[in-house]
Amino acid sequence: MNDGARPVELDCQWALHGKRPGTDYQILACSTGDIDADGYAEILHRFSTGTPEHLPQIVLSWAGREQEQGRIGMAIQEAAPPGQVDGFGRAFAYTRYFCFPYADVADRPVTYTEFYRGIRGLDQPENRDPARCSLAPMNAALIGPAVTAQARSAAALLLTGRQVVVYGCDYVPLDERLKFLDVVASLLPYGMRTRYSAATWASSVSDHSLRLTFAHDKRSGAHNLLFGEPAEVPAEYPVARQYHDWLRSFDDPAEPIELLTRVNEPLRLQDGARALELLQHAHRPKEPAQTVVDVEGHPAVRPPVTEAAPTLQFLISALNVAVRNRNRPSIDNALTEITRLAARSPTRTERDDAVESVRETQILQEGTLDKTDPHVRSQILDAILAAVFSPLTEKHIDEISGMAGGLREELLSAMLRMGEKTQDVDLIVANLLPAGAARTAFANMALTDLIAFATRWPKAVQINARIIDRLERDLSALRPEVPGEIIELLERHYFLSAAIFHLSPPPDPRKPAAADEAAYTRLRELLRLAYGDAPRAGSLNRMTGLYAEPDRALLRLAALERIGTLKGYSPWTILVEEPVARARLEAETKRRIERLLDDEPPSDESTDGQSGQGGQGGQGGQNDQDAPEPPRGPDDDGQGGAVTQILPSDPGVPPKTPRPFWRKRFWRPRARHRERHRGGAPAVRLVVGVGFCLVGLVILSRVAIFMVNLGGD
Numbered sequence: 001m002n003d004g005a006r007p008v009e010l011d012c013q014w015a016l017h018g019k020r021p022g023t024d025y026q027i028l029a030c031s032t033g034d035i036d037a038d039g040y041a042e043i044l045h046r047f048s049t050g051t052p053e054h055l056p057q058i059v060l061s062w063a064g065r066e067q068e069q070g071r072i073g074m075a076i077q078e079a080a081p082p083g084q085v086d087g088f089g090r091a092f093a094y095t096r097y098f099c100f101p102y103a104d105v106a107d108r109p110v111t112y113t114e115f116y117r118g119i120r121g122l123d124q125p126e127n128r129d130p131a132r133c134s135l136a137p138m139n140a141a142l143i144g145p146a147v148t149a150q151a152r153s154a155a156a157l158l159l160t161g162r163q164v165v166v167y168g169c170d171y172v173p174l175d176e177r178l179k180f181l182d183v184v185a186s187l188l189p190y191g192m193r194t195r196y197s198a199a200t201w202a203s204s205v206s207d208h209s210l211r212l213t214f215a216h217d218k219r220s221g222a223h224n225l226l227f228g229e230p231a232e233v234p235a236e237y238p239v240a241r242q243y244h245d246w247l248r249s250f251d252d253p254a255e256p257i258e259l260l261t262r263v264n265e266p267l268r269l270q271d272g273a274r275a276l277e278l279l280q281h282a283h284r285p286k287e288p289a290q291t292v293v294d295v296e297g298h299p300a301v302r303p304p305v306t307e308a309a310p311t312l313q314f315l316i317s318a319l320n321v322a323v324r325n326r327n328r329p330s331i332d333n334a335l336t337e338i339t340r341l342a343a344r345s346p347t348r349t350e351r352d353d354a355v356e357s358v359r360e361t362q363i364l365q366e367g368t369l370d371k372t373d374p375h376v377r378s379q380i381l382d383a384i385l386a387a388v389f390s391p392l393t394e395k396h397i398d399e400i401s402g403m404a405g406g407l408r409e410e411l412l413s414a415m416l417r418m419g420e421k422t423q424d425v426d427l428i429v430a431n432l433l434p435a436g437a438a439r440t441a442f443a444n445m446a447l448t449d450l451i452a453f454a455t456r457w458p459k460a461v462q463i464n465a466r467i468i469d470r471l472e473r474d475l476s477a478l479r480p481e482v483p484g485e486i487i488e489l490l491e492r493h494y495f496l497s498a499a500i501f502h503l504s505p506p507p508d509p510r511k512p513a514a515a516d517e518a519a520y521t522r523l524r525e526l527l528r529l530a531y532g533d534a535p536r537a538g539s540l541n542r543m544t545g546l547y548a549e550p551d552r553a554l555l556r557l558a559a560l561e562r563i564g565t566l567k568g569y570s571p572w573t574i575l576v577e578e579p580v581a582r583a584r585l586e587a588e589t590k591r592r593i594e595r596l597l598d599d600e601p602p603s604d605e606s607t608d609g610q611s612g613q614g615g616q617g618g619q620g621g622q623n624d625q626d627a628p629e630p631p632r633g634p635d636d637d638g639q640g641g642a643v644t645q646i647l648p649s650d651p652g653v654p655p656k657t658p659r660p661f662w663r664k665r666f667w668r669p670r671a672r673h674r675e676r677h678r679g680g681a682p683a684v685r686l687v688v689g690v691g692f693c694l695v696g697l698v699i700l701s702r703v704a705i706f707m708v709n710l711g712g713d
Contacts, residue, residue, distance in 0.1 A: 008108050008137055010100045011130040012119065013071075015040035017095040018080070022087040032128045035063070040097060044075060047210060050203030055079045055093060058178055059210070060112055060185075060198045063099055070194035070266060073099035074115055096124070098131065102194050106264045109138040109190050112182040138186075138261060144254030146183050146311065149230035154212060155187035156244035157223045159272035160237045164212045165204065165219040168325050169227035172317045173360045174200055177214050179314075184212060187247060187256065189263035189275045196269070211269060228318040228330055239272040246276070312341050312387060313353040319380070320361035323372060331376065335383050342387035354388045355399070364404035364411065374410075381414035391420035397428060407432055416441060427453055431463045442466050447474065447486070451493050458498035465503060468496060468522075475529035487530055495526055497555040517586050523558040 015030035015037070027037040035043075047061040057077045064070035075097045086092050098119045118133040125131060150166075157164050169177070177200040185196055202213035218224040225231050233241045250256050263278045315338050322330035346354070362368055363384065369377045389396045392415060400415075401407050415421075415429045427450070430441035442450070450467045458464065475482060490496070501519045 006137070007134040008105060008110050010104055010110075010118075010133050010135060012098040012100045012122075012133055014099075014124050014131050015044075015097045016124060017041075017044055017097065019086045019092050025092075029124060030128070031124070031130050033130065035099075039063075043073065043099075044095060044097060047075070047197055047199075048206070048208055049077075049199050049201060049210065049213070050206035050208070052077060052093070052201055053216070054201070056174065058116060058174070058200045060181060060196065062194055062197060064102075064194075070102045071099040072102055072105070072115075072193055073097060074112065074119065076116075076120070098122070102266065106190075109261045109264075110135045111138050111143070112185060113178060114138075116178060140186075140254040140257040140261065143183060143186050143257055144252065146179055146314070147187070147253035147257075148183075150225060150228065151180065151183045151187060152244060152247045153231040153233065154184045154225060155247065156233050156240045157225075157231070157237075158184070158188065158211055158269050159240045159243055159275075160223070160233075161270045163210070163219065163222040164225065165215050165222045166213070166225050166227050167204075167215050167218055169214055169317075169321050170216060171320050171324065171361045172214070172227060173313075173357060176314055176317050176357070177201075181212060186260065188260065188269075189265075189267055189278065190261045191263055191265045191267040192269055192271075192275070194266040226325065226327070227321045228334070229327075239276070243272055243276060246279070311353065312338065312346055312350050313357040315341070316354055316357040316363065316384065316388075317361055319384075320363045320368070323363065323368060323380070326371065328376075331380070335379055338383045338387050342383070342390065346387065351388055358384065358388060359403050362403070364400065366405070366408055377410065378414065381411060382417060385414055385418055386420075390418060391422055392418050392425050392429075393422045394425060394428060397425070397432075409434060409437060413437075424453055424457075427463050431466060438466060439470075442470050447471070448489065451489060451496065454496045454499040455493045458496075459502050460499075461503055464496070464499040468500065468503070468526075471496070472526065472529060475526070479529060480532060482530055490526075490530060495523060495530070495555060497523060500526075517589065520558055520589065523555050527558055 013031045013033045013035060015035075016028045017025060017040070018028050019025055020028065027040050030037050030040050043061060043063050047059050049057065049059060055078055059075040059077070061073040061075065062070055063073050075095050077093050077095050080092050080094055084092075096119075098115075114135045118135045119131070122131050122133060154164050154166070166180070181198040181200065185193060185198070188196065196212075197210045198212040199210050200214055202208055202210055202215055204215045204217045204219045213219075214227075223231070233244045235241065247256055259279060263275065265278060267275060315334050319331065319334035319338065322334055341350075358364060364381070369380065372380070385392070385400075389400065397407070397415070400411070404411055412429050412433050416426060426445065427442075430438055430445070432438075433441055447470075450470060453460075454464045454467050475486075478486070497519075500522050503519070503522070
């Protein structure tokens with residue numbers, strides 16, 4: 001392993017600062033070494049940030065009077081575990097402090113971010129020995145993409161000797177703040193870390209000596225930078241302006257970082273002139289540009305080196321700050337960058353980081369965007385959803401609901417506008433819209449997609465109710481000539497009989513026939529809308545199939561009543577008698593069907609006249625505004641996510657290989673049919689008849705062979 005890839009092993013001295021019952025803040029424990037408890041207390045006091053509004057927070061500091069013997073330190077402020085209070089019953093915070101000699105990393109630099117990663121989960125040894133941690137060495141190529149114009153400005157302004165405060169960033173995540181402080185430090189000579197101090201938060205009014213801090217408001221006497229916005233270095237600071245120009249002269253942001261790590265002589269932040277002098281020696285002149293030629297010997301143009309873009313996580317944080325500050329130019333810039341990143345398909349890691357940023361900034365919540373122009377709100381939602389949640393899945397819907405505090409209409413509309421979505425997501429999102437908007441959304445969807453969904457998810461009653469309402473409205477509008485392709489589509493999907501069957505109310509012991517009667521009535525109405533007076537003769541088997549599922553059985557009975565007689569459809573006798581015996585229908589309905597089975601003419605009761613009465617069959621002609629809300633599923637208790645309340649765990653699709661009709665037990669009809677078919681059930685008679693025919697054919701063949709042999713003799 002080469003030296004650049006070998007981990008940097010450090011022995012860190014440490015201290016724990018907090019309270020014991022009945023005491024004020026003090027050093028509770030510390031490691032052995034040349035810094036005692038009083039020394040640690042002095043370091044923490046010197047770099048005190050004031051009372052933090054949120055925890056945890058991180059403070060970068062230094063220690064040591066002589067720079068050559070200086071130390072690099074980091075303090076992590078964390079809330080005490082729940083239940084721990086001081087003597088007055090107040091909550092308090094613990095501060096864990098770690099430091100190591102600068103000389104240990106002068107030749108093998110490490111970053112503050114890596115230092116935090118190494119000590120974040122580190123426990124202080126009980127024997128007070130230094131804590132051992134292993135850190136990855138600094139890599140300029142990994143830091144370069146995070147360099148921004150504001151980071152360059154902050155680094156140059158630190159050389160003026162005044163404090164630099166970044167404000168307007170209350171909702172920027174802790175990791176992003178630390179990364180910014182680390183990038184600014186990387187844009188300074190590495191030796192300046194012996195006097196570099198910064199914090200992820202500090203009070204704007206407290207008296208502290210931190211040089212670079214995040215704060216809620218501006219600080220008097222400091223260079224105040226609005227987060228995400230670059231700043232010019234005042235002309236009164238020529239050294240800082242020269243340094244700023246030097247940073248901006250590089251096309252590759254990683255190149256100056258690589259040069260600055262070589263300037264490891266301990267320096268103060270005010271030593272800008274000395275830093276520029278040392279950089280002249282550290283700067284290696286670029287190799288002369290080589291002439292690049294193509295295959296034909298003509299000069300070729302090298303593509304320009306462009307600065308790497310900030311991460312998606314950083315852009316979302318910057319967008320959140322711009323929204324809260326109502327900074328329209330910053331909003332537009334952030335949206336442009338987010339859209340550009342979305343076009344190149346971010347990696348899964350980038351999306352996961354961006355999801356955390358969306359959750360922490362709460363940018364999807366209505367309270368964050370309520371004061372933004374509606375058109376800009378739509379742009380923000382479109383950009384974030386496309387960059388972070390594309391392609392949209394059922395899981396994302398529940399995840400977005402949790403982040404946004406619910407699914408309001410403008411957020412659902414943004415989901416519908418997304419270009420990449422998995423199957424069925426459009427229907428789920430549209431169903432979550434208010435009634436009027438949902439009807440409009442369903443009306444704009446392809447009928448083939450709606451019918452396919454109802455076939456796949458017959459138990460998704462909320463969506464299927466809207467689908468069947470849409471189907472009935474379309475068929476009513478197309479009458480009396482419904483296009484053949486629509487009828488064929490419905491026949492292939494059995495007129496959505498399974499979905500209609502599950503739309504019926506749950507069985508009621510007091511009204512056992514209510515469920516099947518409602519489904520039967522609606523199927524009968526759907527057939528009337530599709531076929532008119534009677535179904536076509538060649539479509540009957542395609543319409544119901546040969547299986548006796550409960551929903552198909554009701555479809556057969558509805559089709560039978562539409563036909564009016566079984567004359568000419570003798571195979572249907574077998575397929576209808578069993579459903580009549582099993583169906584839980586009203587007595588009058590059964591009597592009508594049984595008269596048709598006996599080839600009796602239909603009664604004076606007109607099927608068409610009854611199609612609009614009772615059940616749900618008459619909804620095809622209702623006004624859209626009066627259409628009822630879709631029913632809730634039998635297992636829908638209102639709990640769970642937005643998707644789990646719509647799509648049941650069991651889709652309700654019938655088995656793919658049901659028992660064929662010839663293996664059904666057709667020999668158990670009602671007593672009336674047993675008397676009618678004295679020789680047994682029709683299936684039994686058919687089998688017996690075929691058997692006799694086969695036996696007769698065998699006998700005849702034997703006789704014919706005997707006669708041929710006899711004539712030959």
